[in-house]
Amino acid sequence: MLQPIHVNQELLLVDYENVQDLDLSQIDDDFHVVIFVGASQKSVPIELVIGTQALGGRVEWLRVDGNGSNALDFFIACHLGRVLEQSPQTSCTILSKDRGFDPLLRHLNRVGMRCKRVNSLIELHPEPVAMLEPEPPSYQRVVELLGKSAKKSRPRKRKTLSQAISAMFQKNIAQPEVDRIIDVLLARRMICESNGAITYEF
Numbered sequence: 001m002l003q004p005i006h007v008n009q010e011l012l013l014v015d016y017e018n019v020q021d022l023d024l025s026q027i028d029d030d031f032h033v034v035i036f037v038g039a040s041q042k043s044v045p046i047e048l049v050i051g052t053q054a055l056g057g058r059v060e061w062l063r064v065d066g067n068g069s070n071a072l073d074f075f076i077a078c079h080l081g082r083v084l085e086q087s088p089q090t091s092c093t094i095l096s097k098d099r100g101f102d103p104l105l106r107h108l109n110r111v112g113m114r115c116k117r118v119n120s121l122i123e124l125h126p127e128p129v130a131m132l133e134p135e136p137p138s139y140q141r142v143v144e145l146l147g148k149s150a151k152k153s154r155p156r157k158r159k160t161l162s163q164a165i166s167a168m169f170q171k172n173i174a175q176p177e178v179d180r181i182i183d184v185l186l187a188r189r190m191i192c193e194s195n196g197a198i199t200y201e202f
Contacts (some may be wrong), residue, residue, distance in 0.1 A: 007135045011083055017041065021176075022048055023121060024055060032059045035077055039067050049200050056143050057163075070100070077104060085112055093118055096159075097179075100194055119158075119193075120183035135175035138165075138173060143190065147202060158182065161191075 010031045014022065017038040024033060033055065037044070052059045062079070064072045073096075080092055091114040094101050105115040118124060145168050146154060155161035165178050183189045192199045 006085070009087075009088070009090060011090050013076050013092065015072060015076060015082060015094065015098060017099050018096045019120075020045075021120070021180075024051055024052075024059070026121070027055065027124070029058075032058050032060075034062060034079065036072050036079075037061060037063045038072050039064050043178075057164045073098060073100060080108075088113060090105045090114075092116075093124065095119075095121065099158075102196065119179075119186065120164075122183050122187035129197070135184060136177050138169060138177060139181050139184055142168060142181050143185075145202070151200060152160070154200055157194060157196065158198060163199055 010028065012027070012031050012033045014033065014035040016022075016035050022035075027033065033052075035052075051060075054153045062075070066077050076094060076096075080094070083092065084092055093115070094105070096117060097119050099117075101117050105117055142165055155164045161182060162175075162178050165181060166173055166175075175193045182191075186193060190200070190202055192201065
């Protein structure tokens, strides 16, 4: 059941099929969090369950009924619409690496809503906090190699940036570390992502 959301409250909708790296300990007290779990996801790490208990009633878990292409995405979109109908001033954030949400969020922003998508919780931190995020082991090497390359030749999409980082290490780097490197680059404002396009600030 949809819980009432205060007008000035922040809402975080988590696509848990897409993002499992969750540390909600730094979430601001204004956030209400809804974690959407896919029908085929049978377990949740005990560390995450214990971590969410500290937020009490500010966290909901919702399991999607049934499997299907993009089923969980439709549940998130439906929930988002119901919340905005009740409380159009609520600021809504979707945590997901799925860019399929972006056209909907752009439309909602055009009609006066406040919605965005983030790839990582790091992007919700104030900039000074984000700067303190620990670097993945290969982070500095990636910054060095990107800095040496001509700006025109740098990858312009998240997918091609991910592939380029993997190639820097002859593909001997795990995808979660690649994703973490990109998240830290975003959090430290080394790169920006808008409408699916990557731009560089160094």
